[in-house]
Amino acid sequence: MSASMKECLQLQLLEMEMLFSMFPNQGEVKLEDVNALTNIKRYLDGIREALPPKIEFVITLQIEEPKVKIDLQVTMPHSYPYVALQMFARSPELDRQQQLLLNKGLTSYIGTFDPGELCVCAAIQWLQDNSASYFLNRKLVDEPSTQAKPVKNTFLRMWIYSHHIYQQDLRKKILEVGKRLDVTGFCMTGKPGIICVEGFKEHCEEFWHTIRYPNWKHISCKHAESIETEGDGQDLRLFRSFEELLLEAHGDYGLRNDYHMNLGQFLEFLKKHKSEHVFQILFGIESKSSDS
Secondary structure, three states: OOHHHHHHHHHHHHHHHHHHHHOOOOOOEEEOOOOHHHHHHHHHOOOOOOOOOOEEEEEEEEEOOOOEEEEEEEEEOOOOOOOOOEEEEEOOOOOHHHHHHHHHHHHHHHOOOOOOOOOHHHHHHHHHHHHHHHHOOOHHHHOHHHHHOOOOEEEEEEEEEEOOEOOHHHHHHHHHHHHHOOOEEEEEOEOOEEEEEEEEHHHHHHHHHHHHOOOOOOEEEEEEEEEEEOOOOHHHOOOOOEEEEOOOEEOOOOOOOOOEEOHHHHHHHHHHOOOOOHHHHHHOOOOOOOOO
16 A cells, blocks of 8 residues: 555545534435445555545535525545545536536636645535525526636546446436437446546536436446547547447346446447547456557
């Protein structure tokens, strides 16, 4: 265990202690894995050898004026606070456009912190101080001053790995969310399940948090690629639409759903879309025909 990793995990535990003291009531801080903090402590003490899962949790914030609730979903990468948090705020009182603006403001604020600085508590304070304006009517969205400023956008491509994707209702939801948002990519069903989503950062993050919210276990974002752009990002896309990818499979298509997808075919698919480098990231296997 490197000293830097140990330091990061110790800082994460420290910040979690602060959060539990700020939100002592039952249910205010909801850990995705109730054993997450215990497993990290065991890892730091040398009792557990395997790197523990990332800390993921939701904090429900009560905003006084107007009286609304905001759920802040947070994922701490193992190297946080030296790498950025994954953070997304949502409220049923916000429409999609207002929610995107809120998260854009939050992301911009968190981006002002230096590597090594803890920022979850600061993000909570920012939401409590600034979120009220995002609950106003849509005039906020249409202000000329907002649209007059030249805006740099971040184009994002996320590679998401799941142990499996079988269920029809889940597959339907993934496709519906992908087509509703301005994103492209694919969902490879079966075992394993792979999702690639690309588009503007706000749209990709909404896709990610929508499909896994509130609680999809055994899924993680294995890799993300981001590019700053002042254009519409169309020239950066590797895929033309968002669709389901069906490949040949090995195994039984019967009731047990134990069939494995043909990874050789998947590698060829990645090559066609200039993404062969992701194969090793997703599976830990180097492609035999890789030139890099």
